[in-house]
Amino acid sequence: MSMLIIGSGAAALSAIKAIRSNEPEVKIRLITNEDPPFYYRPMIPLIIDGSRTTEDIKLTFDPVERFDVELVHGTVVTINSDSRTVSLSDSRTLSYEKLLIASGSSPVMPEIEGIKGEGVFTLRTIEDALKIRAYCENSPKVAVVGGGFVGIKVSAALIQKGIKVTIIEQLPFILYPCADRISAEILSARLKKAGIEIITGERVTAICRDKGRVKGLRLSSKKVDADMVIVAAGVKPNAEFLDGSSVRFDRGILVDEYLQTSVADVYAAGDVVQYKELITGATAVGALWCNAPEMGKVAGSNMSGSKVLYEGLLPAMHASDIEGIAFISVGIIDDESGEYEVYSYRDGENYRKILFGGERIVGFLLTGDISRAGIFTNLLKNRIPIGGKLKDEAINKTLHYIRFHK
Amino acid sequence: MNQIFVRPERCMGCKSCEIACAVQHSKGKTLLSAILESPPPMKRLFVESTEQIRMPVMCRHCEDAPCLNACITGCLYRDDKGFVRRKKERCIGCWTCIMVCPFGVISRDKNKHIAVKCDRCHKLDVPACVSACPTKALVLVDIDTLTKERRMQVISKEIEAG
């Protein structure tokens, strides 16, 4: 029996741990096209501002050693499920008995006039971060397209270097769907105070160049000067290489509740997956760091003999510190449909919002005071109903663990 | 592994454990110096209550720790005694651990911008909270010994009923 894993990110690592707890001896091979292969991806913005080095953000242990994994460097170009083989770009083929596709996602590069050429970057890998760090030395003005977490974190890193940063977000407010209008306003205020300009409700229609160098961006209704552009406009699953194989995919790889794909013994986990959302059942793609480890664990367990169900993706599950304000949001944050009960309370920069579907928490958001957030996360993910006094305490944020102690 | 066992029926809610924890994690390590420190030291356990019981809620150093699994910087790790601890210099204050701890026992240090949690007083033989408890509501037990004692109790009851 041999296990083959494509990818070396959070889902892959979590899968390896799960496989090893079921099968200490089975052969595990891992294919990655990244070097270094194992690192804490969310830390790459810190390479840009120089507060961390590549060495600093490598995993603090070596999975190859700890979990006895064979590492293969290469890029997968196709999967042949009949022969149970995987082909790499350098013509090598590797065989498998169980396969996990955890190939992650890549930044979307929108079709915009002028976007091709020097001076335009995305941020996904250490390599990207190093390129950005080098180029921004000569770029006093940087435009960041996209007001999601990647856009904000890269902006926060750039201003450390004294660079003037402008974020351009096409939606009316930043951080959708993890923030709502009010929390976005609170966080934007902090970002602006730190010197980051934020433009919302504008689309980039063209990147203007002069003699090949970026000069600025044309938006729906205004212009912005810039020497460099970082595109942080979302990610799409790395599933294209499956074209022609029997593994079905739509936006992402289609899986069942055991994270098995349309092909037996082939599983998928992480950003590359398309599945249903935990609460609403709507179709969604992975796309969040925090969804990946759980999927990896489920896939890995099921590959190695367990039968574990994956309950579903969360549209938001994010924690960060944005220019000094703590921010945590989990689940469904905005309710356009009026389907959920929404309770919110704001006192200056402290804002909390909790959404209930009947007696179950379907989403919550906290800025400022994030104490005991994990209690809500747990209630939400495990769909635990709370009523009466507990619900009141959840709404007033006086809920403590002892309420659940047996 | 030594675990801290809580006997809620013994808890007086006096919070001596909270004070001792904060003092142990202060610079001066005495109450007097600790209360004068700025910023003040932080406690890592929390005496909570319902109408029926009161007891300190503290980090369990879970075997399958959500915080450890979720940490995006490699700050949280398990030491050789099995305790989940921090490599403080690696913490970037992303608060993912706070987002996932089901007990709500990880806190945010607003001054240092890092996460704070129980380290089981790894430098001491007996954790500060256990030493401080005046009614022995907190006791240090070896899990295997405890479970064995429990089994013996069950068996004796069976024999008596017998």
Next chain:
Amino acid sequence: MGRSKDSAVVFALNAKELKLKTVWERFEAQLPQCGFGETGLCCRHCMQGPCRIDPFGEGPQVGICGANAGVMAARGISRAVAAGAASHSGHAKHIAHTLLKSATGEAPDYPIKDVAKLKAVAMRIGVSVDNRDIKEIAGDVARKALEEFSEKESPLTWAATTVTKGRIDTFLKYGVVPTGIDSAVSEVMHRTTYGVDADPVNILLGAVKCAIADYTGCHIATDLSDILFGTPNPVITKANLGVLNKNAVNIALHGHNPLLSDIIVQVSSERELTEKAKSAGASEGINLVGICCTGNEVMMRHKIPLATSSVSQETAILTGAVDAMVVDYQCIMPSIQSIAECYHTKVITTMPISRISNAMHIEFEESNAKESARKIIETAIEAFKKRDSNKVNIPNISSTAFAGFSQDAIIKALSLVNSEDPLKPLIDNIIAGNIYGVCLFAGCNTVKVTQDANYIAMIKELAKNNVLILATGCASGSFARHGFMTPEATEEYAGDGLKAVLRAVGKAAGIGGPLPLVLHMGSCVDNSRAADVAVAVANKLGVDIDMLPIVASAAEPVTEKAVAIGTWAVAAGLPTHLGIMPPVVGSSTVTNILTAGVKDMFGGYFIVEPDPIKASETLIGVMKQRRKALGLSA
């Protein structure tokens, strides 16, 4: 646990901004409270401490000096009695000083109002009245009162001349006769400090002595207040937040001493001030409302309506309609200042010993009382101009309340039934069982139970069992706010026997219905009025108070004053119910003494019972025992 049974309080709390913290949020934040404190097993009387005793037996069983749980708990509760006695003493001596100033012409704003009461008190305490100028009599009475506070060789006059002979004998027997009010307080502080009294029974007897001193202080305060401000007679007024008026300048009188509140009431009707209020935009002039005991004082004498009681004192400000809250001392939460800062309300402190940081202080001077009062009212009118009408949210909730049942008024009402022997109808009905017994509700409102829940549950049980209900302090406030001080309440809740009696007296008094279900006897110092009634009945029947089917209930106690009053009620021979656990339960010795041991000595004892229905049953059971012992129908 809900916060309050009072819908006006709930309304005010729901209307407030979430970030405003009231006593209820602060209580939640304190949970869990320290068990050592709760059980009385903590001592901080010396710097070798603090010490605590482990109630579970494993840790230390004695403090560093060797004091065991009995000594710790006894010392703790005795200091509470001392603090209570000091409070009532402070209140009483303040009035005594003023009476003296009145007699010597230094306090022209405090004339003698009730000459008959002055003479009655004078005669009782051995001051001659025949052919003497009123001011001279008043001066002597004041001086005699002031003598009560310090070192004398003789027993306290106000106690000796008001209790039964049986009580005097009992007090002498157990060595608890105080000779000075302040010296009794001082003695408790002495005997409970490091290395003095270490015998729980002895310590507690010292507390009883101090409690009797407290009783004395209360009686002085009641008597002298009646002399200066008039003895209360029945009045009909209103209670609850709905008494606030959005078209008037609302001034809340909070605290205890009528020396302040009575003057404000008198001055508030002055034309110039009413005109000022109207020019400021208050079309209905000035509206005075009361909170806590001073509220009771002016309600009893001047029909001033009661806005709310102690635990809910902050809700008055939350209505956004209180322009000034004028306070003197005791039971005033320091939080009112920070809450007032979120509104236009001005908190005005008036006493040198009782200031609140950031609150406005207008020191009240007895020599120029009315002028001080005018200044205070003018401040309120100024504050009114800054009222934010968007924040005004007065719940439209208030109840009618019949008040003013001083002991004199009760005797007067009874004399309408039997003019020659007014006590006879009362006693006949007790003997016949129409009045099964009497229960005096005294004390506070605590955050530890749903506000008023205990009072409401107990009065219904007791009244339906024909128990005559007397009330003082915030217990009165509770009953007033919930409509129990009305003839309608008698019709609805009284048992047939009780109803018949109250109807008869009501008819004779011409009020067009029965007397109210609860007879409001006044403020907390006015518990002395209830004591007078018990003494009168005891003397008439020729037995001591500990034989009578009379009980007391502090169903929601809070203050050290309540501990002091409860202790003298026990010393007087009354079984006294406490609705929450007192901080002595960590010592079985002290608990036994207070709930059983004292019974053998004084006939009275404490009954600790948090469940109001069980408490009612127990009290009725006690009355039954006593009736049987007297040979009455049980």
